[in-house]
Amino acid sequence: MKKLILSLILIYAVVIPSNIVFAGRSQVELSLNDAYYEMTSGSVKGLDTPTLDVKITGDSVTAFAFRLVLDGAEWDATKMSKFDSELTVSRTSSKDIQLKFSKEFFKKYKTGNTTEFSIPLYAKNFTDGYTYLYITETPTYMDEDSFLFACNIAGGFSAIYDEKALIYKTGVSVLSDFTISDSTNYAAVPDEMTFRINISDPNFAITGVPEIVGTGKYEDNVYGELESASVLNIKVKETSDMGTGLITVKGLTLNRSATKITAAPNITLNASRTVTFETNEGTTKTRKVESRSTFSCGVYQDAKSSLSAETVSEAEAEEEAEADEAETETYEEENEGGNILTFTVGDEGYVLNGERAEITSPCIVSDGRTLLPLRALSTALGVSDDEIIYDAETKTVVIIKNGNRISVEQNGDYMYVNGRQIEVTTPAIVYNSSMYLPVRDICNALGISDEDIDYDTETKTVTIVF
Numbered sequence: 243m244k245k246l247i248l249s250l251i252l253i254y255a256v257v258i259p260s261n262i263v264f265a266g267r268s269q270v271e272l273s274l275n276d277a278y279y280e281m282t283s284g285s286v287k288g289l290d291t292p293t294l295d296v297k298i299t300g301d302s303v304t305a306f307a308f309r310l311v312l313d314g315a316e317w318d319a320t321k322m323s324k325f326d327s328e329l330t331v332s333r334t335s336s337k338d339i340q341l342k343f344s345k346e347f348f349k350k351y352k353t354g355n356t357t358e359f360s361i362p363l364y365a366k367n368f369t370d371g372y373t374y375l376y377i378t379e380t381p382t383y384m385d386e387d388s389f390l391f392a393c394n395i396a397g398g399f400s401a402i403y404d405e406k407a408l409i410y411k412t413g414v415s416v417l418s419d420f421t422i423s424d425s426t427n428y429a430a431v432p433d434e435m436t437f438r439i440n441i442s443d444p445n446f447a448i449t450g451v452p453e454i455v456g457t458g459k460y461e462d463n464v465y466g467e468l469e470s471a472s473v474l475n476i477k478v479k480e481t482s483d484m485g486t487g488l489i490t491v492k493g494l495t496l497n498r499s500a501t502k503i504t505a506a507p508n509i510t511l512n513a514s515r516t517v518t519f520e521t522n523e524g525t526t527k528t529r530k531v532e533s534r535s536t537f538s539c540g541v542y543q544d545a546k547s548s549l550s551a552e553t554v555s556e557a558e559a560e561e562e563a564e565a566d567e568a569e570t571e572t573y574e575e576e577n578e579g580g581n582i583l584t585f586t587v588g589d590e591g592y593v594l595n596g597e598r599a600e601i602t603s604p605c606i607v608s609d610g611r612t613l614l615p616l617r618a619l620s621t622a623l624g625v626s627d628d629e630i631i632y633d634a635e636t637k638t639v640v641i642i643k644n645g646n647r648i649s650v651e652q653n654g655d656y657m658y659v660n661g662r663q664i665e666v667t668t669p670a671i672v673y674n675s676s677m678y679l680p681v682r683d684i685c686n687a688l689g690i691s692d693e694d695i696d697y698d699t700e701t702k703t704v705t706i707v708f
């Protein structure tokens with residue numbers, strides 16, 4: 243008989259849900275109402291505190307306890323313990339406390355078959371990013387649960403700039419490195435996070451997109467794009483992991499041809515971030531944070547820069563333009579019908595207008611796509627060796643053709659043409675010590691349209707007319 247009774251008890255225990263008290267089948271429901279913090283210099287704005295709402299249905303629960311654990315903040319245990327004299331708060335760590343509810347506590351909040359109460363949750367020392375509340379089971383009849391406790395969105399951006407750069411009255415001036423620090427523990431998201439660098443004097447022209455280096459969540463994840471001659475935008479390529487990061491703008495150069503200047507212009511950073519998150523109630527909230535930092539570009543020099551770009555009169559400019567036009571017409575007459583360039587898969591050479599040139603890296607096929615070696619193609623198209631630059635540290639090839647700058651990074655999902663981001667069909671790979679890209683991707687970047695590119699599947703030959 244004892245064995246039979248024990249068996250029945252075990253079977254009964256298996257089928258009871260975990261959030262039911264074994265003795266009386268009481269139902270425990272927990273919810274955290276909507277309260278999200280915005281942090282500024284460590285102080286809390288918005289609602290005073292969120293509350294944990296507890297509802298118990300049934301008569302059997304007369305005392306129980308459970309633990310509250312914070313991820314991203316610490317408990318203010320002193321305030322928590324003042325909520326009710328019949329509630330005992332035991333602190334196991336700065337982020338972990340235990341709440342014990344007495345029989346007298348339940349009597350205060352019981353109505354008929356239901357006991358309901360709300361516990362204010364006092365916390366402090368929030369870190370940037372999201373803070374989560376975890377409720378751990380004690381005893382075992384309560385389900386574990388977790389809630390979004392806070393979304394700390396304010397602040398986090400700062401800029402570092404050395405104002406000792408020399409800014410010349412005319413000519414080219416090279417600015418100091420401009421470093422942007424993002425201490426917020428949020429992911430970097432395209433179109434939700436942007437940085438805008440503005441030169442206050444529109445008569446200064448940014449000469450081109452400078453080198454932009456990212457670390458942390460911005461590593462290999464940022465690029466520059468000129469909005470105008472005096473505005474550089476820094477944008478995020480793809481969504482990163484959570485974390486902090488730095489962005490450094492190196493060698494930003496300004497050109498000034500006019501002479502009516504008595505002081506260096508200012509350089510201003512406008513940083514903005516939009517955070518979108520889902521609340522515990524299933525609704526979506528969006529918060530936008532912006533910051534602004536302004537510095538003097540540097541020390542004004544009432545002199546002409548030794549790096550000055552040559553200035554020409556209108557007559558000289560017109561004469562030069564006419565000469566260029568005549569040269570173009572002569573070239574087109576001599577090359578009527580265009581140049582014909584062919585690469586054949588596996589052949590260590592290419593043919594340009596009937597003349598063969600040997601190369602060490604042949605045209606190849608990878609994952610069903612025909613790839614061309616960047617250096618060999620660029621050379622065949624008339625790009626000189628000093629206009630083909632390889633940066634071993636960043637594993638990036640830069641090609642300069644007809645004043646256009648094409649930048650290709652190994653294994654990157656994008657190439658950059660004059661700072662404009664263009665997605666490639668296949669990331670650039672290295673084979674036989676040469677970097678390769680799909681035929682159409684690199685040809686289009688070099689100014690060759692699709693209609694001037696042909697591939698013969700039978701002979702595996704790429705023909706390019708330019």
